[in-house]
Amino acid sequence: GAKAIGKNKYHYYTKSMREQALKRVTLISDMRNAIKNEEFFVLYQPIYDLKTGKITKAEALIRWQHPTHGVVSPYDFIPLAEETGLINEISDWVFEQVCKNICYWRQHYLPELQVCINTSPMQYVDTENGIATWLEHLRKSEISPQAIVLEITERLLMSADHTVSDILAQFRAAGVQVALDDFGTGYSSISYLQKFTTDIIKIDKSFVHSINDSKINRTLCEIIIMLGKKLNLQVVAEGIETSEQNEILQALQCDFAQGYLFSKPIEPEELTALLRDSS
Numbered sequence: 001g002a003k004a005i006g007k008n009k010y011h012y013y014t015k016s017m018r019e020q021a022l023k024r025v026t027l028i029s030d031m032r033n034a035i036k037n038e039e040f041f042v043l044y045q046p047i048y049d050l051k052t053g054k055i056t057k058a059e060a061l062i063r064w065q066h067p068t069h070g071v072v073s074p075y076d077f078i079p080l081a082e083e084t085g086l087i088n089e090i091s092d093w094v095f096e097q098v099c100k101n102i103c104y105w106r107q108h109y110l111p112e113l114q115v116c117i118n119t120s121p122m123q124y125v126d127t128e129n130g131i132a133t134w135l136e137h138l139r140k141s142e143i144s145p146q147a148i149v150l151e152i153t154e155r156l157l158m159s160a161d162h163t164v165s166d167i168l169a170q171f172r173a174a175g176v177q178v179a180l181d182d183f184g185t186g187y188s189s190i191s192y193l194q195k196f197t198t199d200i201i202k203i204d205k206s207f208v209h210s211i212n213d214s215k216i217n218r219t220l221c222e223i224i225i226m227l228g229k230k231l232n233l234q235v236v237a238e239g240i241e242t243s244e245q246n247e248i249l250q251a252l253q254c255d256f257a258q259g260y261l262f263s264k265p266i267e268p269e270e271l272t273a274l275l276r277d278s279s
């Protein structure tokens with residue numbers, strides 16, 4: 001009867017909750033060993049200059065090849081890494097890989113590329129071991145700071161902490177650029193542009209996906225692009241999947257494009273080949 005079904009549902013529900021909690025705990029403990037077990041890898045998604053059609057930037061995106069779960073999405077493990085503090089170690093590892101790849105591209109005389117690296121708010125809290133160590137590393141290395149872009153989100157700027165703006169200012173003074181990711185999805189995107197200096201804004205893919213659905217979505221993209229021009233910022237549209245979306249963005253004079261229409265995230269060797277072809 002109804003009661004039995006209800007009861008079963010209840011059991012099913014608690015079981016799945018328990019499973020989820022277990023999965024969470026296992027993922028967290030597995031994540032602690034993932035670096036030394038070499039389960040992480042970095043893919044690069046090319047970003048194209050819409051005026052020249054050339055790849056001038058690429059976004060570094062982490063992947064986790066879990067021994068039993070297959071490839072785990074960063075949407076699933078980055079939040080856990082942030083909760084547990086593992087994010088600092090993981091981010092440093094990503095930075096290290098990016099530096100290695102940049103050195104390789106440089107040594108092989110490939111066209112210069114800016115690599116965009118996603119960063120998490122927690123990296124800006126620890127002033128000793130946090131992201132500031134990247135600056136030191138860059139100073140000691142042969143990598144030009146101009147080759148690096150830090151991607152930040154409004155979540156970081158919301159803290160309104162002046163250590164955050166101090167750290168970002170130090171990076172910018174050294175020549176590292178700052179990109180505001182997922183632009184438009186927060187509550188006060190425009191006010192952050194006024195308070196924190198950035199170089200690039202990335203239009204969130206939710207706006208790009210809906211660009212041909214309605215006049216209002218198209219207008220929103222248009223306004224973000226105009227804002228970028230007025231403030232002298234580069235504008236990247238992310239998540240372009242169709243040629244219709246691309247045509248609209250080109251008509252609106254968007255500067256840069258990133259999305260499956262052009263390329264999905266690829267292995268560093270594949271990016272090397274693309275850069276070679278285009279040079």
Ligand code: C2E
Binds near residue numbers: 062240
């Ligand atoms: P994000 O920084 O906004 O990165 C863009 C995401 O959109 C990537 O997902 C990318 O694969 C996906 N994407 C690109 N083009 C398209 C498209 O045309 N259509 C659709 N539907 N999606 C597209 P991914 O690689 O799964 O990463 C998800 C998020 O995880 C990233 O969003 C970023 O917030 C975070 N993340 C990834 N790598 C790192 C990392 O190394 N460190 C940190 N802190 N976060 C990372």
Ligand code: MG
Binds near residue numbers: 151
């Ligand atoms: Mg990003």
Ligand code: MG
Binds near residue numbers: 139141142144145
């Ligand atoms: Mg240097």
Ligand code: MG
Binds near residue numbers: 181182202204205238
């Ligand atoms: Mg984004």
